[in-house]
Amino acid sequence: MTTDLTLGRRIAWYRQRRGMSQEVLAGMLGRTVSWLSKLENDDITLDRLSVLRAVAECLDIALGDLLAEPSLMEWTTDSGQRTVPALREVLMDYRILLGTTSAVADPTDLQQLKTDVDEVWSAYQDARFGFVVAALVRLIPRARAAVATYAGDERAIAAGRLALAYQVAASTLTKLGEVDLAWTASERGIAMAHESGNPVVIGSLLRSITHSLLSTGQYVDAVRITNDAADFFEPHLHRPSSTMLSVYGTALLAGAMASARAGDRETTRDFLNAASDAARRLGRDENKLWTAFGPTNVAIHRVSTAMELGDVPVALKLGPDLDTRSVPIERRARHSLEVARALTTAGRRDEALATVLDAEYRAPEQVRYHFLTRYLVQTWMRSVKGKPSLDLAQLATRLHLG
Incomplete structure (x- = not known):
């Protein structure tokens, strides 16, 4: 209902639905009425997510409601016409709870599963x-069947691979703003990770839980689970593999972002x-178990955390x-959006638009579905005196914002 509204207008819409005056909401937030009025009229730049979470809590709504999430997944040659609803059916198959997922006569070969x-x-x-x-709509049921069919070490291997399939499901659903479904995927994944007995897989799924908590605005809990994860990792770090x-x-x-x-x-x-120390021990940018970890990813997170803390000059x-050329496209495009956010805050909007357009060229789906893109484009469109530039107008059209 509020997807086409700007962030500020969405806050005003939900405030009015709750029957709150600006004075009441501002008081609950410990802010002035003038600040809230500017926020609702989009006269100030996107505030930190911690502040938006506080607004959402006061209004008794989900953080995603303010961010206009989830995003509708477009039909493409890659996706076909069965997208998130089909994946939801797979993740919420009731037979998992009853333990009645059936085995198959010829389960997927473990190497093929990998x-x-x-x-x-x-x-x-x-x-x-x-x-x-x-792909996950097809892969997850086959991986479940493998776990149900194999025994012993082979079952443990299949469980580990199913856990990693759940993790990528959670990561993708988070990108789309499907945060509750992402949590379900993370929960299923950590259960399979423990069944695998593989500490690397367990550690990887602990990160998935952290990301799911982050996406729902549960930042303190996400910090706690990062500390728990650090305790889990400690005995494995004396002579660790890469x-x-x-x-x-x-x-x-992930804990730093939380x-x-x-x-x-x-x-x-x-x-x-601590992450920087781990990157130095690693010695270079790697992509082990699809982590994209190394000095560059640490640097990317220094930028992202600076923005979350309000340290725009940093x-x-x-x-x-x-x-960022040494990290995968998804990481590079996400960093570009953060840079565009910083440039916009500093009043350098032409540079910010160029940064977003470059990211869109490299990773159109990443840019299309991220709430930052929608927010930035709406902000730019509102601030234009006269007609927007052709590049901005066309970008707004591609995002269904104009």
Whole structure:
């Protein structure tokens, strides 16, 4: 109902639905009426997600309601015409709860299962989310059947691969704003990870839980689970494999984002420094278990956490010139959106638009579905005096905003 409204107008819409005056809501937030009025009229730039979460709590709505999520997945050659609803049916199959998922006479070969999981994760890192959703609709039931059919070590391997399939489902659904469904995928995934007995897979799914908590605005809980994950990793870090080190490092980066959104500068710094130490031990940018971990990803998160903490000058100093060519397209495009956000806040909107257009060229689905893109484009369109530029008008049309 409120998808076409700007962020500020959505806040005003929900406030009015709750029968609140601006004075009441501003008082609950510890802010002035003038600040709230400017926010509702889109006269101030996107505030930190921690503040938006506080607004959502006061209005008793989900954070996604303010961010106009979930996004409608477009039909493409990759996705076909059975997208998120089909994946929802797979994830919410009641037979899982009853333990009646049937085995098959000829289960998927374990090597083929690995190949299929690799393919889906590679597509995710290429920001081909339509392909990922369509592939998971087929992959997850086959992986479940493998777990139900195999025994012993083979069952454990199948469980680990199913866990990783659930993780990529959770990551993709988070991108689309389907946060409750992403939590279901993460929950299913951590159960399979524990069944696998593989500490690397368990660590990877702990990160998935953190991301799911982040997407629902549960920042303090996300910090707690990161600390729990660090305790889990500790005995495995004396002589770690590069994969274990990478999974550990990315878990810390997720925790850094959580603590930044919670407004905890000290914990953010500690997580980033620990991740930086792990990247130094690794020695270079890697992509073990699809983590994209290394010095570059740590630098990307320094920019993102700076923006969440309101340190725009820091983000502008570190972000625009950061060379991200060594990380996957999904990471590069997400960083570009953060840089565009910082440039917009600094009043450099032409540069911000160019940054978004470049990201869209490389990763159209990543840009299309992210709430930051919608917010930035709506902000630019409102601030234009006269007709918007052709590039901006066409971008707005592609996002169904104009």
